[in-house]
Amino acid sequence: AQKVTQAQTEISVVEKEDVTLDCVYETRDTTYYLFWYKQPPSGELVFLIRRNSFDEQNEISGRYSWNFQKSTSSFNFTITASQVVDSAVYFCALGSDSNYQLIWGAGTKLIIKP
Amino acid sequence: NAGVTQTPKFQVLKTGQSMTLQCAQDMNHNSMYWYRQDPGMGLRLIYYSASEGTTDKGEVPNGYNVSRLNKREFSLRLESAAPSQTSVYFCASSFRDGNYGYTFGSGTRLTVV
Numbered sequence: 377a378q379k380v381t382q383a384q385t386e387i388s389v390v391e392k393e394d395v396t397l398d399c400v401y402e403t404r405d406t407t408y409y410l411f412w413y414k415q416p417p418s419g420e421l422v423f424l425i426r427r428n429s430f431d432e433q434n435e436i437s438g439r440y441s442w443n444f445q446k447s448t449s450s451f452n453f454t455i456t457a458s459q460v461v462d463s464a465v466y467f468c469a470l471g472s473d474s475n476y477q478l479i480w481g482a483g484t485k486l487i488i489k490p
Numbered sequence: 491n492a493g494v495t496q497t498p499k500f501q502v503l504k505t506g507q508s509m510t511l512q513c514a515q516d517m518n519h520n521s522m523y524w525y526r527q528d529p530g531m532g533l534r535l536i537y538y539s540a541s542e543g544t545t546d547k548g549e550v551p552n553g554y555n556v557s558r559l560n561k562r563e564f565s566l567r568l569e570s571a572a573p574s575q576t577s578v579y580f581c582a583s584s585f586r587d588g589n590y591g592y593t594f595g596s597g598t599r600l601t602v603v
Contacts, residue, residue, distance in 0.1 A: 420597065421597075467532060472589070473589065476538065
């Protein structure tokens with residue numbers, strides 16, 4: 377069975393702190409895809425990143441970085457020097473060629489205090 | 491702007507009433523999806539359409555029907571609304587399957603009283 381676990385229900389930090397959101401996945405497929413989406417207070421869902429299982433290179437995009445480790449089945453998301461605008465719910469999701477739909481984690485609510 | 495358009499944004503229904511949520515995309519995507527989002531439960535797939543002319547059940551299809559009217563449009567119908575269907579509904583589309591990533595609509599907040 378496929379599963380995505382985001383154990384952190386809510387995280388609260390002060391602006392400019394670094395914060396890491398954890399994502400642990402389970403799958404028996406050798407080819408799979410991992411995603412992060414952001415849902416700000418306005419409610420829309422915004423795509424952040426897609427990573428396939430054969431690409432374990434870490435990704436950096438501005439203040440955002442992602443650490444993919446197959447050995448621990450994790451795809452963690454770090455925000456450096458957090459800002460109030462980063463406050464949102466962040467979802468991790470898993471896809472594979474054997475399953476048409478994405479499997480979603482329950483989300484982590486990130487609160488950045490000024 | 492290109493994207494996924496959902497209507498309405500808000501709706502209040504009485505138990506037993508029916509309604510249709512509309513969704514249209516203009517990105518020439520093949521696949522479309524309907525999700526519901528409930529607090530603490532993430533996103534759950536109701537129905538999806540892999541391509542024009544096909545629809546399939548997702549994780550929570552009971553109480554819903556869908557129609558893939560054409561490549562652009564995918565509607566969700568509640569025949570007899572129940573309070574348990576109070577939720578935020580999202581339509582999404584993707585080029586092929588979900589592994590390419592979704593583009594989401596802005597959501598419909600539905601309350602059934």
